Amino acid sequence: MARRNHTTELGCIACDDLSELGAGKEGWLVNNPNLLTALDTHSIALANRSLVLILHWSEGSDPVGNRVKIVPDLSPIEAEYISAIEWLVFDDIKVLALGTSCGYLLIYSLRGDLIHKQIVSPGKILRLRVRDTKRDLTQDASSEEVCVVMSGVIARFDGSDIQNMLQRWFRERHSQFWDERESENSTDTFERLPYQLWNVSKYGSCVDAAITGLMPPPLLELQLLLLLGSQVSVIIVQSLLELML
Incomplete structure (x- = not known):
């Protein structure tokens, strides 16, 4: 019997910008x-x-009129470049996260506005991983946590x-005072997001990782799945809360 391939057309993204x-x-x-x-x-x-090109589509829409081009302000001195990319979806809010070769996390709106910029750790960001409460791609997903993967550390x-x-x-973007605040949108005004950082270099050079879940009390440990070169290891990493007990 001949093998059947079942595919569904999602949309067209053809445009000159590609x-x-x-x-x-x-x-x-x-x-x-x-x-x-x-x-x-x-x-x-x-x-x-x-360069980042965002293309949106829906039934009967024109991809040419639904595209956004983002050119991040990267450091020419450090030869910085985009090294990771991932969508972040929180209920009705959807943004795009970028990781750079210098360890910066950048978050952009769908219109291409830079919302957030923060250094995670010096070094190249290899992957951005998101653990969602909803696994179905056809549904909106509320992200529980974001994992930033680097060669020697996991954030x-x-x-x-x-x-x-x-x-x-x-809220500020749509407020009546935004025109006065827009000039303040610089790297010095970005708030710093808290995060946990683990050094995993003792296990080898990490090429990928994912947070698989939070173990219930009293252990309060985060379980990480690390891809180390040619082998996969499951590592139990103590959380900051447990270290305080």
Whole structure:
């Protein structure tokens, strides 16, 4: 019996801006190690080392009129580049998170506004992982936590802290005083999000990781799944709360 492939068309993203990411060349979407992608329900984000293109689609929509181009302010001295990309979804708020080769976490709105910029740790951010309460791609997801993966350290951001920061930003963005505050939007005015940081370099060079869950009291430990080169290890990492007990 012949093998059947069942696929569903989600939408069309064809536009001239894709040429800046290599579209038109053979294998540009598969064989390009510098191309990063993040897919959401009705959006896709494509990024190379210095540019991000967000494309939205819905039934009958024109992708040309639903695209946003983001050019982050990266350090030319450090030869900084985009190294990770992921969607963050909190109920009705959806933003795009970027990680850079210098260890910065950047968060952008769907319009391309820089909402947040924060150094996590010196070094290249390899992955951004989000653990959601809803697993179905067709549904809106409320993120519980964000995991920032680097070669020697793992950082964990609580989703509620990010969500509260985003809600404050959007309230201010739509307030009548925004025009006066817009000039203050610099790296010096970004609030610092709290996060937990673990040094995992003793286990080897980490290439990927994910937080799999929080163990119930009295252990209060975070369980991390680390991908170390050619082997996968499950590591139990003590939380800050347990260390205080």
